[in-house]
Amino acid sequence: MNLPIDYLRTFVSLAETKGFTRTGIQLNRSQSAVSMQIKRLEEEIGKKLFERIGKSVKLTPEGNILIKYAMRIIKEHDDAVRALSKPDLEGFIRFGSPEHYTTGVLPKLLARFASAYPDVLVEMRCENSDKIKEAVDRGEIDIGICTQISDGGQIISHxxxxxxxxxxxxxxxxxxxxxxxxxxxxxxxxxxxxxxxxxxxxxxxxxxxxxxxxxxxxxxxxxxxxxxxxxxxxxxxxxxxxxxxxxxxxxxNIVLHKTKKKTSEIIECFSEHIIRFFGEKI
CATH class of the missing domain: 3.40.190.10 (Periplasmic binding protein-like II)
Incomplete structure (x- = not known):
């Protein structure tokens, strides 16, 4: 039995969104591609993972067993990739977020990044979304996540x-x-x-x-x-x-904004980390 990591990502996303269309939007894939990956995963396992209820889905008993392992496999996979790809990054990055995300999401996000890149200092700024976006546009901070209040930026989660x-x-x-x-x-x-x-x-x-x-x-x-x-x-x-x-x-809509005034390996790495983390919805 083989469980491809991409199929597991799709499986976890569908379990969270409960809809093929929403999963496609989240993963930037077509609805048919999402459906095909789930079908192939079910064929590989030999078990149905979802029950279809109208336009929605819910996990079967077998799906509920797999979800815990799938999330663990994805996390370990991504941690290994980060540890082996860019272990020598050092420096600092200026990051901004509204207070909405600092309570449950960001402590885990920042702790995981610090574990993978201990020599990168993250300077945190907490303000309303409009002020964070303005600070990114002015180059006062390097990356910001905001509630979508205008055009621009990259929608990374909902x-x-x-x-x-x-x-x-x-x-x-x-x-x-x-x-x-x-x-x-x-x-x-x-x-x-x-x-x-x-x-x-x-x-x-x-x-x-x-x-x-x-x-x-x-x-x-x-x-x-x-x-x-x-x-x-x-x-x-x-x-x-x-x-x-x-x-x-x-x-x-949770939107990622990056400064246009400069770019660096640290900015790109931290951006990827944020996108991946919000995609997992840990």
Missing amino acids: DPVVWVAAPEFIMQKHKTLPIAVFEEDCIFRSWAIEALEKSGIRYRIAYVSRSISGLLDAVKAGIAVAPIILSNVPAELKTVDLEHGLPVLPVS
Whole structure:
């Protein structure tokens, strides 16, 4: 039995997106190419890995067994490639990100990069997406990841924005909904307010924070519900949606911006690391 690494990447992506079209977009492949790779992987294993449910899919019992090994194989493969390809990089890189990604995603991303390239110092800057993009354009930072707010850059992943609430939250139709939001220049705040107003839901801003940790603290205390990206939802909280009476929020496109004022092996290497990491959605 042979398990090609490209097939395993496609398998993991499909397990996460639950759709052939979304997987194709994520991996920059056609829907037919995704379908063919999954078919060949299933033929190689001799087991069905997915159950088709309309336009969506879910893992079979055999698929659930494979997913843990596939993610481990991909990680070990990529770690080996990084260790053998450019082990002698040294220097520093200036990196920027909104606070949304610094809570769950970036600590793992930076730790893995530091493990592979211990002689590269990453200088971190945390601001809103528009300020990060402007800083990249001015050459003040080398690489930035942002929520898509304009044209340009490279879309590297997608993260739904969801309403998060305390476990005991119940939507009460005739009461004003308390919400916790970021400061006024945050796109998630704009999306949330626009969705509530379009749905005719009365709301009040009960809590304003500059940080994701502040919003989550307000939600945990039962003060409000908040719009955040799905990857930042902690296990002790729940997401609420149309079934609970709240409107669907947009999907956030995560965009990579690189400075045009200079290029270097470190910038390219770190860019590849970010793209690969967000593709894995660890």
